[in-house]
Amino acid sequence: MSRPKVLVTRKIPKVGIEMLQRVADVDVWPGEMPPPRDELLKRVAGCNGLLSMLSDGVDGELLDRAGSGFKVVSNYAVGYNNIDVSAAQERGVAVGNTPDVLTDSTADLAVTLLLAAARRLPAAIENVKQGEWKTWEPMGFLGVDLRGKTVGILGMGRIGLAVAQRLQGGWGMKVLYTARTAKPDADQMGAKHVQLTEMLQQSDFVSVHCPLTDQTRNLLDETKFALMQPHAVLVNTARGDVIDQEALADALEGGKIFAAGLDVTTPEPLPPTHRLVQLENCTIAPHIGSASVQSRDDMARLAAENILAGLAGKPLPNPVS
Ligand SMILES: NC(=O)C1=CN([C@@H]2O[C@H](COP(=O)(O)OP(=O)(O)OC[C@H]3O[C@@H](n4cnc5c(N)ncnc54)[C@H](O)[C@@H]3O)[C@@H](O)[C@H]2O)C=CC1
Numbered sequence: 596m597s598r599p600k601v602l603v604t605r606k607i608p609k610v611g612i613e614m615l616q617r618v619a620d621v622d623v624w625p626g627e628m629p630p631p632r633d634e635l636l637k638r639v640a641g642c643n644g645l646l647s648m649l650s651d652g653v654d655g656e657l658l659d660r661a662g663s664g665f666k667v668v669s670n671y672a673v674g675y676n677n678i679d680v681s682a683a684q685e686r687g688v689a690v691g692n693t694p695d696v697l698t699d700s701t702a703d704l705a706v707t708l709l710l711a712a713a714r715r716l717p718a719a720i721e722n723v724k725q726g727e728w729k730t731w732e733p734m735g736f737l738g739v740d741l742r743g744k745t746v747g748i749l750g751m752g753r754i755g756l757a758v759a760q761r762l763q764g765g766w767g768m769k770v771l772y773t774a775r776t777a778k779p780d781a782d783q784m785g786a787k788h789v790q791l792t793e794m795l796q797q798s799d800f801v802s803v804h805c806p807l808t809d810q811t812r813n814l815l816d817e818t819k820f821a822l823m824q825p826h827a828v829l830v831n832t833a834r835g836d837v838i839d840q841e842a843l844a845d846a847l848e849g850g851k852i853f854a855a856g857l858d859v860t861t862p863e864p865l866p867p868t869h870r871l872v873q874l875e876n877c878t879i880a881p882h883i884g885s886a887s888v889q890s891r892d893d894m895a896r897l898a899a900e901n902i903l904a905g906l907a908g909k910p911l912p913n914p915v916s
């Protein structure tokens with residue numbers, strides 16, 4: 596009997612590739628850049644499984660191109676807004692992701708961005724690099740403190756909760772959160788479930804952790820920035836499209852908020868000429884939330900486990916629906 600075929604759209608840690616190679620013929624796209632769409636469609640034809648990245652659009656066209664033997668898509672990410680899950684379900688294709696194993700690394704990065712933005716660290720570092728550090732400056736690089744302040748968590752899931760725990764435990768911060776329903780884990784730590792408007796009005800820091808969906812696209816727009824406090828710091832490690840990027844740049848430029856720390860943007864990558872990159876009060880990382888050796892190895896393992904289960908016609912260990 597011939598071995599199944601699996602396409603992996605970028606190099607991932609070898610633990611995942613080796614797991615797949617034990618049962619399947621594995622085609623790993625060799626490029627550092629994502630495969631262009633036509634190449635992706637060409638390579639997926641005749642495959643039985645696809646290990647995809649968050650930048651690969653997995654839609655009806657791709658699933659049809661894969662053919663009738665196609666069984667499973669496993670995203671190398673917890674977020675799966677790049678996958679048309681309904682289209683997969685209609686075709687009997689299972690979809691999986693990699694939750695939990697990247698929660699701590701992403702929460703750590705959110706707190707890092709929050710601190711860096713609050714203390715204007717990138718601008719201060721740039722000052723040293725440019726040889727502009729002349730003396731101890733009483734009024735230089737004044738930032739905002741965290742102790743006892745209020746953080747609003749938009750999307751109190753796994754990562755949102757981990758961020759809330761860090762900020763409450765480390766800096767005694769009061770936690771507000773929005774969610775469609777109250778979250779027992781959050782309520783247990785004393786976090787308060789509120790409406791988005793109240794959260795934005797009352798928070799000194801806002802950290803975004805909801806998935807990108809039709810409901811959350813551009814959720815933070817000009818009207819929402821108008822509610823925020825001028826000393827507020829906004830952090831986004833979820834998806835760029837949850838925030839209207841032009842409205843964010845306006846808010847940062849116009850002093851409607853103090854600073855932002857972003858791990859995700861629209862577009863990605865963000866060109867160096869983009870308004871947000873030019874702003875001194877906008878700290879941007881190139882989507883590295885889960886980029887620790889441990890998390891990326893674990894993601895590879897989980898993503899491969901999903902593929903192996905899907906090929907065997909078994910329920911995926913980490914299915915999305
Ligand atoms: N920057 C990075 O490298 C990473 C980014 N992510 C992003 O973070 C997101 C969250 O990941 P997890 O915490 O593991 O997911 P999760 O599913 O555990 O948490 C998301 C939470 O958002 C809530 N939510 C959904 N719609 C909402 C809305 N309209 N308003 C308020 N809350 C809403 C959900 O109920 C859920 O509690 C992912 O979907 C992904 O986009 C995740 C990992 C790494």
Ligand SMILES: O=C(O)C(=O)CO
Nearest residue numbers: 671672673674697885
């Ligand atoms: O997992 C995700 O959703 C990411 O954005 C990258 O790990």
